[in-house]
Amino acid sequence: xxxxxxxxxxxxxxxxPAFLLFTFVLFIPICQSIYYSFxxxxxxxxxxxxxxxxYKTLLGDKTLRIALKNSLFFLIYSCVTQLIMGLxxxxxLTNIKxxxxxxxxxxxxxxVLSSAALGLLWMFIFSPKLGVNVILKNMxxxxxxxxxxxxxxxxxPMWVIAFVALWQYVGQSMxxxxxxxxxxxxxxxxxxxxxxxxxAKSFRYITLPLIRPMVATAMSLNAIGSLKxxxxxxxxxxxxxxxxxxxxxxxxxxxxxxxxxxxYASAIGVLLLVLCLIVTxxxxxxxxxxxxxx
Amino acid sequence: xxxxxxxxxxxxIFLILMAVLYLAPLLWVFSVSFKTNAEIFKTPFALPKAPTxxxxxxxxxxxxxxxxxxxxxxxxxxxxxxxxxVGSMAAFAIARMRWKFSKLALTYFLTGMMxxxxxxxxxxxTRFAKIGLSNNLIGLVLPYLxxxxxxxxxxxxxxxxxxxxxxxxxxxxxGATISGIFFKVxxxxxxxxxxxxxxxxxxxxxxxxxxAMVFISDENKKTLPVSLSKFVGPYNTNYSQMFAxxxxxxxxxxxxxxxxxxxxxxxxxxxxVKG
Numbered sequence: 001x002x003x004x005x006x007x008x009x010x011x012x013x014x015x016x017p018a019f020l021l022f023t024f025v026l027f028i029p030i031c032q033s034i035y036y037s038f039x040x041x042x043x044x045x046x047x048x049x050x051x052x053x054x055y056k057t058l059l060g061d062k063t064l065r066i067a068l069k070n071s072l073f074f075l076i077y078s079c080v081t082q083l084i085m086g087l088x089x090x091x092x093l094t095n096i097k098x099x100x101x102x103x104x105x106x107x108x109x110x111x112v113l114s115s116a117a118l119g120l121l122w123m124f125i126f127s128p129k130l131g132v133n134v135i136l137k138n139m140x141x142x143x144x145x146x147x148x149x150x151x152x153x154x155x156x157p158m159w160v161i162a163f164v165a166l167w168q169y170v171g172q173s174m175x176x177x178x179x180x181x182x183x184x185x186x187x188x189x190x191x192x193x194x195x196x197x198x199x200a201k202s203f204r205y206i207t208l209p210l211i212r213p214m215v216a217t218a219m220s221l222n223a224i225g226s227l228k229x230x231x232x233x234x235x236x237x238x239x240x241x242x243x244x245x246x247x248x249x250x251x252x253x254x255x256x257x258x259x260x261x262x263x264y265a266s267a268i269g270v271l272l273l274v275l276c277l278i279v280t281x282x283x284x285x286x287x288x289x290x291x292x293x294x
Numbered sequence: 295x296x297x298x299x300x301x302x303x304x305x306x307i308f309l310i311l312m313a314v315l316y317l318a319p320l321l322w323v324f325s326v327s328f329k330t331n332a333e334i335f336k337t338p339f340a341l342p343k344a345p346t347x348x349x350x351x352x353x354x355x356x357x358x359x360x361x362x363x364x365x366x367x368x369x370x371x372x373x374x375x376x377x378x379x380v381g382s383m384a385a386f387a388i389a390r391m392r393w394k395f396s397k398l399a400l401t402y403f404l405t406g407m408m409x410x411x412x413x414x415x416x417x418x419x420t421r422f423a424k425i426g427l428s429n430n431l432i433g434l435v436l437p438y439l440x441x442x443x444x445x446x447x448x449x450x451x452x453x454x455x456x457x458x459x460x461x462x463x464x465x466x467x468x469g470a471t472i473s474g475i476f477f478k479v480x481x482x483x484x485x486x487x488x489x490x491x492x493x494x495x496x497x498x499x500x501x502x503x504x505x506a507m508v509f510i511s512d513e514n515k516k517t518l519p520v521s522l523s524k525f526v527g528p529y530n531t532n533y534s535q536m537f538a539x540x541x542x543x544x545x546x547x548x549x550x551x552x553x554x555x556x557x558x559x560x561x562x563x564x565x566x567v568k569g
Contacts, residue, residue: 005391005462010472014391015399018384018443025440026406029414029421036416081486089312092305103309105555106316112551112558114501117543120526120536123324130533131322134338143494167315179563228410231503235523246467249504252412262416269413280408 004219029183030273041263053268062242064268067251071227073154075245075279077162078169078226079219085109085166086218087211091203093174094181104178108171115168119235123147123162126236147237157245165232169225173218180214181207216287223279227272248272249273312540327537334533349538353525357535359542360498360520361514369517370499373438377495378488380439386476388447389454390462400451406444411437414507422509429512437505442495449561452543453487456481491559493554497547518543 004010019292032253041047047294054197058064110118125131126146133143184207215246230249233239239246239254245255248268256265324336328345338403352358357388384403388396418437419428457480467473471486481488510521512517526536551558 001390004466004475006393007391007472008393011387011393014383014387014476017380018447019399020382020404021436021440022403022406025418025436026409026414030409030482032417033413045387071442092309096302096305096309099306099309103313104559105551106313107561108555109316109320109548109551112501113496113544113546114503114547116501116523117505117540120522121319121540124533124537127320129335130338161532168375175559175562176369197471217458224408224410228412230412232500233518234525249410252415253504253508256416257419262420266416267376269410269416272410273413276408276410 003025012265014179033266033269036263037265039263039266041261041266043260043262047263050263054264057264057294058267058271063246064286066174066243067246067248068271070154070158070245070248071100071229071249071275072082072250073158073221074162074165074226074229078165078222081112081162081284082173082222083164083215083219085170086177089174089190090177090181103214104175108175110168113168115231116235118168119232126160133258148241150241152289155244157241161236161245164236165226168232169222173222176218176221177211178215180211212287216284219287220280220283224276224281227276227279311482312388313492317402323537323540327534327541328430329534331532331534334537338494342376349534350542352535353539353542357539358516358521359518359525359539360511362516362518363546365431365515369434370432370496371436372435373442373499374492374496376435376493377446381443381491382450382484382488383476383479384443385447385450386445386454386480390457390480393560395553400447403444403447406441411505415505419508426478428509429515431510431515434506434517438499439504442498445492445494449491450487453484457483485538486557486560490557493550493558497550497558501546536569 030230036047038051039047040050040053093104128135128143128145128148132146136143144156146160147157187208189202193204197205228249229247232254233245233247233250234253237245239250248271252268252272254266255261255268322339324340325341327349328342328347330346384399386398387393388519391409420435422428423450424432427436461479461483462475465479501519502517503523506517506520507523510520522539525539
């Protein structure tokens with residue numbers, strides 16, 4: 001049997017398709033992308049090495065600054081709110097018996113739906129003539145221009161989009177936390193009640209430490225997701241008004257496939273990649289501690 | 295030690311409010327998609343007076359959502375089948391066969407989870423344009439397949455590793471070949487895992503917008519999210535048709551979700567627990 005499982009030919013045969021795909025569609029393109037980011041490259045001229053020129057443009061690009069600001073806002077907002085709301089919902093749902101599955105499935109539903117479609121749907125809900133503003137008008141309040149307003153450091157449309165993103169994806173964090181909480185041994189809670197522990201205290205001293213590894217996982221998923229964020233913004237505001245709601249992903253799309261500046265877009269891509277790697281490393285370092293026996 | 299029921303009542307009130315927040319937008323778009331354009335602005339929140347299906351048929355044909363649905367279906371099914379085969383083969387070799395670099399290979403695949411698709415878009419786009427894969431559904435299948443592999447391999451490695459080794463041993467003693475062990479012993483046993491990863495792959499690709507938008511410009515080859523984003527927009531003023539289009543785009547996933555919600559949840563948690 002050992003001989004059979006060590007058969008080199010078979011191993012190569014089994015690994016080859018996945019390995020080749022991965023190398024040619026993911027690994028080599030990434031290396032190319034990094035190389036392009038140092039090149040002067042657009043749709044008409046072939047790639048020509050130009051050193052740090054793209055990165056210098058990056059520093060002076062006003063839209064990029066807005067995009068970076070918005071992306072970082074998204075990152076922080078989604079990490080914090082998803083953690084709080086996800087944990088809160090998971091704690092509520094694990095505390096009830098009747099209807100747990102129903103509520104869980106309802107809250108998770110938008111996660112599987114197309115965010116392109118949901119973005120359009122919310123675009124209508126926050127549009128001036130339909131949805132929320134009609135309700136507000138019936139109550140005698142003049143609603144703001146949800147997706148057009150441009151005042152403030154983080155403008156109103158960004159908050160609206162961030163709210164929709166939370167609405168859509170909080171189910172995922174909730175689900176992960178629920179799975180982890182229901183994996184905790186009941187006897188731990190029973191012991192704590194006998195020792196006179198309140199529900200809140202047992203949540204603080206038993207649940208929270210035990211789900212810490214999952215917090216790291218869910219948070220890094222959120223973080224990468226929020227950096228990659230594209231569909232909702234593209235369909236709700238298309239980066240407008242006046243590029244004020246641009247994020248890194250939409251900016252990359254604009255530069256790469258509207259203006260065909262491949263080299264410059266690659267530089268934005270590299271920035272995105274570096275951010276992703278730093279953020280995951282950071283979260284895993286800070287949040288993930290030792291694993292407890294459950 | 296029992297909690298006061300008042301707390302329970304508050305929990306339920308809160309959860310019901312949440313459920314309304316989640317279902318109301320979907321039900322609203324569902325109801326307005328049956329209205330005429332004039333009715334939408336007159337009574338946006340009432341039930342449709344005379345439900346009409348014209349919006350749907352217009353979106354389906356003139357909005358090209360029919361073709362788009364078919365394209366999405368073709369791309370997703372091909373990707374689904376290939377990712378199950380390719381992914382589980384690699385997972386089998388990593389989990390069950392004995393070679394020096396199996397751990398390294400797993401790490402190689404898992405780094406793919408952290409890499410945003412945006413970073414490979416430009417090189418892939420220029421390369422595919424050269425070899426005739428742009429405007430071609432195969433050009434979509436390849437990246438979709440590749441980006442679905444990390445999760446598939448991760449979950450399937452878990453499944454294969456948890457299988458009892460005696461099964462493989464006894465198959466060896468009975469004189470099975472390596473492909474026999476894989477196809478006749480391990481794959482049937484890993485059916486649940488395959489099903490779960492398949493569902494996740496299908497849903498993720500069904501909803502993918504960015505790559506599809508970049509790689510496909512031919513009207514007749516666009517996938518559903520792309521056609522939807524083009525059809526629904528500031529230049530179309532017929533709201534009822536746009537709402538019908540949104541419904542067309544989300545109904546398939548809602549049906550799949552209702553049928554398999556438990557498996558989807560399993561897949562999600564299985565994919566992340568060890569993360």
